[in-house]
Amino acid sequence: MKSAIPSLMVQGTTSDAGKSVLVAGLCRVLARRGIKVAPFKPQNMALNSAVTKDGGEIGRAQAVQAQASNIEPTVHMNPVLIKPNSDTGAQIILQGKALSNMDAVGFHDYKKVAMGTVLDSFERLTEEFDSVMIEGAGSPAEINLRENDIANMGFAEEADVPVIIIADIDRGGVFAHLYGTLALLSESEQARVKGFVINRFRGDISLLQSGLDWLEEKTGKPVLGVLPYLHGLNLEAEDAITSQQELANEVKLNVVVPVVTRISNHTDFDALRLNPDINLRYVGKGEKIDKADLVILPGSKSVRDDLDYLRSQGWDKDIQRHVRLGGKVIGICGGYQMLGKIIDDPLGVEGDPGQSQGLGLLNVNTVLTDSKKLTHTEAQLNLDGQVTVVKGYEIHVGKTIVQEKQPLILSSGEFEGAISECGQVMGTYLHGLFDEAKALSLITGWVNGSQIKQQNFEQLKEQGINRIADAIEQHMTLDFLFK
Template identity: 45%
Template sequence: MSRALMIQGTGSNVGKSMLVAGLCRAARRRGLSVAPFKPQNMSNNAAVTADGGEIGRAQALQAVAAGLPRHTDMNPVLLKPETDTGAQVIVQGRRLTTVRARDYARLKPQLLEKVLESFQRLKAAHDLVLVEGAGSPAEVNLRAGDIANMGFARAADVPVVLAGDIDRGGVIAQIVGTQAVIDPEDAALIGGFIVNRFRGDPTLFADGYRLIEAHTGWRGFGVCPWFDGAWRLPAEDALDLRGGRGEGLHIVCLRLSRIANFDDLDPLAAEPGVRLTMLGPGQALPGDTDVAIIPGTKSTGGDLAYLRAQGWDVDLAAHARRGGHVLGICGGYQMLGSEVADPHGVEGAPGADPGLGLLDVSTTMSADKRLTEVRATHAATGLPFDGYEIHMGMTDGPDRARPFGYVDGEPEGAVSADGRIAGSYLHGMFTDDAFRASWLAGFGVTSEAGYGAGVEATLDALADHLEAHLDVDGMLALAR
């Protein structure tokens, strides 16, 4: 009989995604067919699925941990912020609409049916479904119509383990306070708690742990120390982006305000011969930059204005004049051209904005979104690699005569006449070890990291970590 268990958190970014990934791997090693599930996610870092849709990157990583191909049922509602007050709503992998935050509350009750439909399909196909909440059940002002936490748990009758983050401080208040403010019927679904991200000797928190048990009546499933290998796994939140730990080739990525699919950079950050810098607002492009990367974005026009506001357009032009290299990926590729036109107002008010002018191409935005996994060939080296496309708009112009690569025999992307400026719609290219090694070799860097194997090894280490510090068997026994 299929069972399910939900990990909720006392707040955002308390480690829920990592806990679910580790538990997926632990359950898989027990011989269970396990699938991850997140009813509602908010992230611009999406992954293309085998069934031609998109889900949050955390669920893509959890699918790897579970040994499954990515599927849209794993994250039936994905919110992709386009502005500070509005987001694109993706339902079962496809764009439904774009709404303002104040209007989304009225839409949520209509989405619960789709959420439960996806959940039931996963539950019917697997022994165990491990569910990740979003934000916190303590956000009781959002409880009406909730589909992300207790609203889903109650509708699907899924037991909950609540995770608190001691690294933030106040974990006793986080957990006890959650019980104090939520509805008693919601609290009855919580079967226990985890104290996550402890630094130091966990026995020093013994009194606090017992105090939580006494005040809540909930069972404690353990104190989990900080997992040092977390940086080796793809981050979903742009706030978690950090530079690499290597030295050598200096790659600088612009941290755009709506940066999307930034896991493109993870394989580069893992390379010992690469120094990756994530350039924040107000920071100038370093003079020793070898390669500047303009990443994907959820709003090309908005982030083009943001880029100019930081003075990065001037920095990139000077970098190019000095003979530096620039790579634009997806929205970054669109920015490299002479113009980004949006005649139908897909991203905002209809109009056109001048691009950076580093490539002789121009882009016209359209409402049609291309979502597909691809097998591409790099034009310069002839090397094949796997990637994916997830974008709106079409780009064309004279520099397309020098493509970055080929997909199904058709040219893709563009390269400048001197070969130093390149743009491509292809995400995920650096995940391919052979392609990444060849690309880095062009800069005199020897690749030393097997990225996919490293992710697998880190997921195994994460499962070992949870097994050593938490009552994993007890949590899985709670599932129903």
């Protein structure tokens, strides 16, 4: 059997070109062949994050790629994670642990130091695994970001790894994207590009052939594959919010999620979005929260700012009306904090020090602290006397003092979350609350008594990963992947 090349980096012409998906698929292709493979992303900017078993924090895309590799995720798969908390500032997480908040200029200078951390993690993976599939970030052709680059060609040059470039034809302009990206690279960077991949193609491939021939002639680089548009592909997104799927049946539950400016871990709602009995609707700027059985307030990287934004949209009044008419509300993490009476940030952890009045739907008060809780969690969920097991993870700063009934009992014996005296409003720090089929059925029964189709969410993710790997094996020339 041929052995896989030690490392390969996938870079894209744009964000959301398909880098994460291609890396996940390549990892599964190699894992199917018995090759010990791991994913790696030097620098990731995302508000969707996962918790590793050793209590570190990485981008969710790398956790999915680890699943595709049939291994547990570690902090070294994403050594630099940037979590924006404003238009110009972000929390910087190195090898799973929060370092500090930095503005864009400060981090640009810090990247010279961060390269050492990136190379340390990469070396650890190359020592442990036969092959490492690497994902770039954004585009390597961002001229203003090329100095001190650790995310794309700067890393590829330092680590001396080959590169393939992927572009999304569904967006249009695919040949300009690929030709222009290559042209903006230096000679040494161009030399390490081994070929191109075109993603999300629909139609007759023969109609594309003249363009492929032109691209190969102009660049001297082969097109390694044209991947089809995979309808209904379900894989956790790095940051982009995926809208509701086509609904074949009459829905039993209408769920509305308001999209705040720093929404985080919206992958919490994928199990809802993929259930044919549930209509999940994201509400954006200028829209109303209405026609809902359940309103869910999502996590947020800047809770007090997003609470102000929520009020600016009139969503606080919509939620109050929803409860007054008998509707149910759930807050997850930052959304849980918003449902309380007070959010106090005396140290300025998420912005200027100060205190905000919450929505007052739960009798809880939260104080933000400079330490972050990162842990996997298992608990018993009790709603209306019905009990089931829930599993997930916690990523949050702050301590919440609860003076309500608490619906969750952690495996440690501690109580968690809160449920209002009226029984209509619930909050919890547990991400992944809806992933277990029995837990989702218990929650939907609590909301409006509906019995929904039970689906194995982990199985759905596996099916998505395998669909990508199947498409790669069918539509890509994989000789470049092997020695």
